[in-house]
Amino acid sequence: xxxxxxxxxxxxxxxxxxxxxxxxxxxxxxxxxxxxxxxxxxxxxxxxxxxxxxxxxxxxxxxxxxxxxxxxxxxxxxxxxxxxxxxxxxxxxxxxxxxxxxxxxxxxxxxxxxxxxxxxxxxxxxxxxxxxxxxxxxxxxxxxxxxxxxxxxxxxxxxxxxxxxxxxxxxxxxxxxxxxxxxxxxxxxxxxxxxxxxxxxxxxxxxxxxxxxxxxxxxxxxxxxxxxxxxxxxxxxxxxxxxxxxxxxxxxxxxxxxxxxxxx
Amino acid sequence: xxxxxxxxxxxxxxxxxxxxxxxxxxxxxxxxxxxxxxxxxxxxxxxxxxxxxxxxxxxxxxxxxxxxxxxxxxxxxxxxxxxxxxxxxxxxxxxxxxxxxxxxxxxxxxxxxxxxxxxxxxxxxxxxxxxxxxxxxxxxxxxxxxxxxxxxxxxxxxxxxxxxxxxxxxxxxxxxxxxxxxxxxxxxxxxxxxxxxxxxxxxxxxxxxxxxxxxxxxxxxxxxxxxxxxxxxxxxxxxxxxxxxxxxxxxxxxxxxxxxxxxxxxxxxxxxxxxxxxxxxxxxxxxxxxxxxxxx
Amino acid sequence: xxxxxxxxxxxxxxxxxxxxxxxxxxxxxxxxxxxxxxxxxxxxxxxxxxxxxxxxxxxxxxxxxxxxxxxxxxxxxxxxxxxxxxxxxxxxxxxxxxxxxxxxxxxxxxxxxxxxxxxxxxxxxxxxxxxxxxxxxxxxxxxxxxxxxxxxxxxxxxxxxxxxxxxxxxxxxxxxxxxxxxxxxxxxxxxxxxxxxxxxxxxxxxxxxxxxxxxxxxxxxxxxxxxxxxxxxxxxxxxxxxxxxxxxxxxxxxxxxxxxxxxxxxxxxxxxxxxxxxxxxxxxxxxxxxxxxxxxxxxxxxxxxxxxxxxxxxxxxxxxxxxxxxxxxxxxxxxxxxxxxxxxxx
Numbered sequence: 001x002x003x004x005x006x007x008x009x010x011x012x013x014x015x016x017x018x019x020x021x022x023x024x025x026x027x028x029x030x031x032x033x034x035x036x037x038x039x040x041x042x043x044x045x046x047x048x049x050x051x052x053x054x055x056x057x058x059x060x061x062x063x064x065x066x067x068x069x070x071x072x073x074x075x076x077x078x079x080x081x082x083x084x085x086x087x088x089x090x091x092x093x094x095x096x097x098x099x100x101x102x103x104x105x106x107x108x109x110x111x112x113x114x115x116x117x118x119x120x121x122x123x124x125x126x127x128x129x130x131x132x133x134x135x136x137x138x139x140x141x142x143x144x145x146x147x148x149x150x151x152x153x154x155x156x157x158x159x160x161x162x163x164x165x166x167x168x169x170x171x172x173x174x175x176x177x178x179x180x181x182x183x184x185x186x187x188x189x190x191x192x193x194x195x196x197x198x199x200x201x202x203x204x205x206x207x208x209x210x211x212x213x214x215x216x217x218x219x220x221x222x223x224x225x226x227x228x229x230x231x232x233x234x235x236x237x238x239x240x241x242x243x244x245x246x247x248x249x250x251x252x253x254x255x256x257x258x259x260x261x262x263x264x
Numbered sequence: 265x266x267x268x269x270x271x272x273x274x275x276x277x278x279x280x281x282x283x284x285x286x287x288x289x290x291x292x293x294x295x296x297x298x299x300x301x302x303x304x305x306x307x308x309x310x311x312x313x314x315x316x317x318x319x320x321x322x323x324x325x326x327x328x329x330x331x332x333x334x335x336x337x338x339x340x341x342x343x344x345x346x347x348x349x350x351x352x353x354x355x356x357x358x359x360x361x362x363x364x365x366x367x368x369x370x371x372x373x374x375x376x377x378x379x380x381x382x383x384x385x386x387x388x389x390x391x392x393x394x395x396x397x398x399x400x401x402x403x404x405x406x407x408x409x410x411x412x413x414x415x416x417x418x419x420x421x422x423x424x425x426x427x428x429x430x431x432x433x434x435x436x437x438x439x440x441x442x443x444x445x446x447x448x449x450x451x452x453x454x455x456x457x458x459x460x461x462x463x464x465x466x467x468x469x470x471x472x473x474x475x476x477x478x479x480x481x482x483x484x485x486x487x488x489x490x491x492x493x494x495x496x497x498x499x500x501x502x503x504x505x506x507x508x509x510x511x512x513x514x515x516x517x518x519x520x521x522x523x524x525x526x527x528x529x530x531x532x533x534x535x536x537x538x539x540x541x542x543x544x545x546x547x548x549x550x551x552x553x554x555x556x557x558x559x560x
Numbered sequence: 561x562x563x564x565x566x567x568x569x570x571x572x573x574x575x576x577x578x579x580x581x582x583x584x585x586x587x588x589x590x591x592x593x594x595x596x597x598x599x600x601x602x603x604x605x606x607x608x609x610x611x612x613x614x615x616x617x618x619x620x621x622x623x624x625x626x627x628x629x630x631x632x633x634x635x636x637x638x639x640x641x642x643x644x645x646x647x648x649x650x651x652x653x654x655x656x657x658x659x660x661x662x663x664x665x666x667x668x669x670x671x672x673x674x675x676x677x678x679x680x681x682x683x684x685x686x687x688x689x690x691x692x693x694x695x696x697x698x699x700x701x702x703x704x705x706x707x708x709x710x711x712x713x714x715x716x717x718x719x720x721x722x723x724x725x726x727x728x729x730x731x732x733x734x735x736x737x738x739x740x741x742x743x744x745x746x747x748x749x750x751x752x753x754x755x756x757x758x759x760x761x762x763x764x765x766x767x768x769x770x771x772x773x774x775x776x777x778x779x780x781x782x783x784x785x786x787x788x789x790x791x792x793x794x795x796x797x798x799x800x801x802x803x804x805x806x807x808x809x810x811x812x813x814x815x816x817x818x819x820x821x822x823x824x825x826x827x828x829x830x831x832x833x834x835x836x837x838x839x840x841x842x843x844x845x846x847x848x849x850x851x852x853x854x855x856x857x858x859x860x861x862x863x864x865x866x867x868x869x870x871x872x873x874x875x876x877x878x879x880x881x882x883x884x885x886x887x888x889x890x891x892x893x894x895x896x897x898x899x900x901x902x903x904x905x906x
Contacts, residue, residue, distance in 0.1 A: 012362075019362060019366035025436065025439075027385065029400060029436070030393075032399055036399075043775050043779070044775055045399070045776075060598075063614045064593075085283060086280060092277035095273055098270070108280060109489070111284060113542065114288075115513065117514070121295065121521060121629060123287065125298075128629060128630030133633075134631055134633065148283070154486055157445045157483040158449055158451075195379065196448075198383045209518075217615055219615070226392070227391065228592050241389075242389055242392045249387040250384070308628045308650070325899070337903055341902075404781075508768030509765070519898060522619060522625070522728075524895070524898035526894075526895070
């Protein structure tokens, strides 16, 4: 679609260098974090030698691995649910103005506006009042709630200013609405959906407060586990787990790229 | 036709709204009730015993003679948090907009790769990331050492445990939340438009302000919301990188559910924050409502 | 390996199985992370056939808030003294009469009783420790006085090189000992004295943080740090010159206890676990792992010699009088404390 020669970047000289700076800034701590996972010394501040021991320790720490597994299960489930709900909502909201629109908008970003700890206690009280057994399921429900605005806003931003005629034309073109969605709307929305899903995923993966309060026996997630370590002090074991999460993420990304290749 | 459209729209919006309504709004109503109750002796609340203490103590405190006097402690914490969030938002925008623009000008396959590259660091834990920053920023740490080695510096860097360190860390944490929404809206920019603007004699500034920025505006707005508001609730980064010397809203509210065991005050402070954010968003939308309209 | 399987199994199946494992032979254990040796857990599982699932929290207060809101399903929780008091009064602890357990005879004095649970109907001590401060003797000529003065009104050498715990309760308590004020004071004038001590100290503080105290000392980023004694012990591994001070004004002595939360699904297993932990070899292993003393007689031969040799952990008898038990303060006292803390951080 876009011809390289028309790439306007060369006009705005600062852009490329800022982006390079951005990625350096982003990855600087990550390099440190990974390097430390190989530090023989238990203390981060002293480098005594190279070792793989922390990976061995981490891989034999069943509690921590279970926590990591819980984290991924929760993040994937919440991301999928939130992204679907947010995509539908963004499509609904983009079709012109309507009465009560401001209220609905506010509702969609409400989870963003309330401090986490208040949401956490409120949701816990609510689940207990309903008699729902606390566990991973309740954590997923709560995560989905606060992931919705993170998925919704980028998708909404994507749709803003987009020509509604495109979608309507598609509806005329394909008798089947699902097909119209699949062939036209979805590809149009894709950058927004991808952005929203990624943000949901990382916000869910890092959440401590809400996971802690709405979880039950057996639903400890990785952040909870790591925060709980302060009694004894955090060890490079955590760096090792983080580095392994990065590997998982890279595997994840590679797989999705491969699927992409096959599809197109 | 209009009716069908309305029904369809209703069903599209309903899942998200109903879900949030049931699992968020209803629990919050219960929490609003908690905020006007008497606190329990050992934490929790005395159900059924009403008290407005939580809201009164936001502004007033009882002095030695048991008189109400104005207390600005909480207010100051709110002001500090709003200031820090605003600063973080500006930094994230300054760094995030050019990056999003850069990504949107790359070829398709590269774009998706770069988008992943933006989020991959956040698969690690927030605590470990902050620890890495502490190692980088401390005196005698990696940045300090590198600067010294290059002969650029005498004495310490003296950044860690200052507000500068906090803004470096917060900006870092919230960058993806700025970059991705802007990218999502900029991606639809047809660069031939920009080229056309140049051909018609526009200079860089005009091309930016007339063609690129209007397109990016919804993304910028979404990004600012996604950075500014969550940043108000940040507590880990300010504590670790700021050396725990100054409290943020989240620390204050958290301590009410923690050591102070004062649930009503914690809930009350939460609702004050909610009200402030809602008001500022309303002001914002009244002021800027017409902008996206014009840009179409 | 497991991570990859987690990725593949990132589906509904995983969470269904996680929630429904409540058959006989389970124990849901609620504790800080890395505060219980994993090997010991395995040994327990092997010897008794009970499967242990660990869930964690980051402070007594978050644990309490969660139980108060009605969360249940835990068989054993670990709580500090004042929290045991709250749990008993709030009806969150199960009465199980520890003295009736077979191995209770192994419990050393004075741990056979506790201020908030004198008859030991609800709790048994797991580990205990003290909160003092550590300094790097290499940073100063001569010795420091055994006093909080050195921490709150530091000498020139330590100014700007001091770490404090980022803990409302610990900091308020220490400052109250130094100010000569009751730590659960309900008198605003006395609270003001505590605030004065803390405010005067603030410019000299490099950082308030409860995390990474050992790292900061070892890197010589700070040369004095308020610490729990177990952390002080591990600081000495990298800085042999480090000294743990028992201030003459007194220092907080705290203990963490096993409690059975109300509504524990596996009460008998919980009792089995507590009884098992009162065996000297098991208690000693917990100490060796965590660096804190246990409450069981006859652990000497199983203990790491370095722990026994360290005055920070194995407290010399002469300091016994300095220990002040932690206390569960009234609502009014907690309000004052929180206001002092808020003002300090403003």
